[in-house]
Amino acid sequence: MTVTSVGEHIDLFRERFVRITREVGKRIVGNEDIVENTVTALLAGGHVLLEGIPGVGKTSLVHTLADVLHLKFSRIQFTPDLMPADIVGTNIVQEHAHGGGTFFEFQPGPIFANVVLADEINRATPKTQSALLEAMQEQSVSVGKTTYQLEQPFLVLATQNPLEMEGTYPLPEAQLDRFFFKLKVTYPAEKAMHQILERTTQTEGTPVERVMDGPEILEMRHVVRSVPIAKPVQGYAIRLTLGSHPGSPYASPLVNKYVRYGASPRAAQALVLAGKIHAITRGNAFVSAEDIRAVAMPALRHRLLLNFEGEAEQVNADTIVTELLGAVPAEA
C-alpha cells in the first residue's frame, strides 16, 4: 500500500459507509446515530444489543440492514422454551441412500447466517442465551465433537425490551460483555413520526437496494484495522476503561459509589476499533481523543456492573459514563 493509495482507501471507505447508512436511512427514520453505530459494529466485527420500547423500529432496522447488505439473514424469536439446539443446530439420524444403515448428519441452526436477529433475547433461559456465547466470541459453533466455523461476516443483532421484566432473564455479564455496542433506540421525534407514517401507511413500501456484499465488508474491516492510533490516544482509551473500575486512580465519584465491576479489556478494544471507524468515516487517517470520546457511551454503558446501592437507587449507567468522560483527562 502506498501513501497515495491510503487516501483512496479512506475515500472508498467513506463512500461505502455513507452508501450503507443512506440506504438504511430510507426505511429507518430518526435514528441516524443508531444506524451509524450498527454499521460501525458490523465493520468492527462486533455485535449489537438494541434496547428500546416496543414499536420503535428495532427489528425493522435489522431487517433493513440485512436487505441492504447482500448477506444471509436469519431471525430467532427467543422464547422461554427455546433450546440451544434450536439455535446452533443438531445431529439428526439419516439413512444411507443405498440402504445399509443410518448415520448422524448435522442440521445447522439459524445461527449459521451472516446477520442473525436475536429478537427479545432476554426472554430465553440463560442456558439458551449462552448458546450464543461461542458463536459471538469465537465465530464458531461446537456440536458434539465437531466445531463448525461460521461464515464471515457474522453479526448478531439482539433486541430486548427494558419495560417488561416479568418472565425475562437478564443477560449474564459474560454475554453482555460480548456485545460490541449497546444502543438505546429512543422514541422518534414528531418530524420523524411524520416521515414514518408517510412511508409505512401507503400502498407502496419503501424499497431498498443491496449496496454491499460480504467481501466488501471484509475489505472495509481490513482498512479499519490499518488506521494508526498514537499511543497517547490509546492511553486515553485505556484510562477510560480503567476509570470504570471502582478504586482505580481514574475512577470518578459515581463509579466508586455505584459500580461493582467495571469494563473489561474488550471495552478498550471496542473503544479503539470504534474510534478508528469514527475517524476514518470523517476522512481522518488517525484516531483522536475525540473519536474515542464519541464512541465511549455505547461501548461502555453495558459493561458497568452496578452494585446493590446502584441497583437500589436505579442509577443509570449512562450518567456514570458521562461523568467518567468528564473526569478522565485526554492527556496523561
Add this chain to the structure above:
Amino acid sequence: MPDRPIQDLVAQADRQRRVRATAAYLRRLAPIAAALALGAGLIGRFLLGWPAWVGLAVLSLAAIALGSFTYLQRRTRPTSDAIASAVDADAGLTGELRSAHWFEAQGARDAWTEFHIDHATTRARGVAWPALYPRDRSPRAWIVTAVLSMAAIALAVRMPAPVRATSALAETEAGLAPEMAALPKDLADKLAALLAQLDQAAANKDAGAKASTLADLKDLMAKLDPAMQKKLADMLEKKALEKDTNAASAQDARPDAAENATAGLPEDAKWAQDNQAAKTAQLDEKKPADKNAPASGKADSQKSGEQQSQQSGDAAAETTSALMREAASEQNSKVMMGGGGPMGGDSRPGSGAGNDPAKGAAEALLVAQALKKEMVEANADALGENVDKEDLRRKTEQGKSGLGFTRTAAPRVEPSRATAPPPVPEARRPLLFSYFIRR
C-alpha cells in the same frame, strides 16, 4: 525541508504561545513591580530613613526577575505530547497534530503514518500561527510601568537630603531630650536651629558653613553653662525639699508600722514588746538633746529626730526578736507561737506533730505500717487469729456445706388445656368494679 516538520512546527507554535503568555504576565506584573519600587523608595526615604538607593535596588531586582522569567519563557524547549496537544487544541486541528507529533517522534513509519504525517504537516502549515498567537499590544500597562519606573529613579537621583536632615535633627533632639527639656526655651530653639544648620551643611558638603555653625554652637555651649548651673541649682533645691517631705511622712508612719509589726504576735508577747518600747521611750526622753545632735540648722534638727525615731524603732525590733527567741525555746509556748494556725500549731498537711520533719516522717511511716497491717490482717482471714467466731462459722458453712442446687422442673404450661379462671361471684362483682375502677 526539515527532517521533522511536525516537531519543528509544534516547537515554533509553542514558543509563540509562550511568548504571548509571557507578555500577558509581564503586562500584569511590570506595573506592580514598578509601583513596588516607587513605594519602597517613598516609604523608605520619607518614613523609615532608608538610603536613596533602596528604591533603585528594588526596581533593579524586579527588572532582573522579570527579565529572567521572560528569557526562560522565550527560549526553545523540547516538545512533548502535552505541548502538542495544547497547540493542537488552540489551532483546532482535531488531534491530528498531536497524533502526527507522536508518530513522527517514533521514527518507524508505514504508508498510513506517512500519509498521516504529510496530511498533518500540510494542515499545520496552513494555520496562521501569528494570528493564532498575536503579540500583546496593550501600551497602557507599559506606559504606566515606564512612568512609575521614572518616578522611582527620579526619587532616588533628584530628591536628596530633606528626609535625611529631618531625621538627623530628630535623632539629635531625641538624644538630648533630657538636657533640652532642662534648658530655657529660647536656648533650646537656638540649639536645635544650629544642629539643623550643621546637618544641612554636612549634607551639602559645605565645609565653610559647617565650620561657622560649629563655632556658633561652641559659643552657645559656653553661654549655656551659667544658665545650666542656675537651672541645676534650682532643681537640686526642689529635690531636697521633696526629700524632706518624704522623710517627715516616713517618721509619722513609723509608730503605725511598729504597731502593725506586733499584730500577729500572741498577747503576752505583744504586751512585753509594748512594755519594752515604753521603757526605751523613757530612756530616750532622759537623754540630753545635744549629745549627738549638730549645733544649728533646721535640717540638722530634723535629721536628729529622724535618727532618734530610727533608734527607737530598731530597739523595738530587737526586743521583739529577743522575745521571739525566748518564747521559741520554751516547750509549752512552742505550740502557741509555732505558727498562725487556729490552734497555734502548724496546720500544714503531712507535717505530723510539731515542725520536726524527721519526726513527722517517722510518724507517717508508723501510720502507714499500721494501715498496712490492718489490710494484711483483713485479707488473711486466718482461722483463730483475726477471724472471730461468727465469721468463722459463716465461712465454714460457705466452704463445706453439703447443700447444693437442686434441679427443679419448670412448670409446663399447656395453652390448649388452660382453664378459665373461676367466675366472679355475683355478690362480689360491685366490689370488684369499685376496686378496679377509681372514681
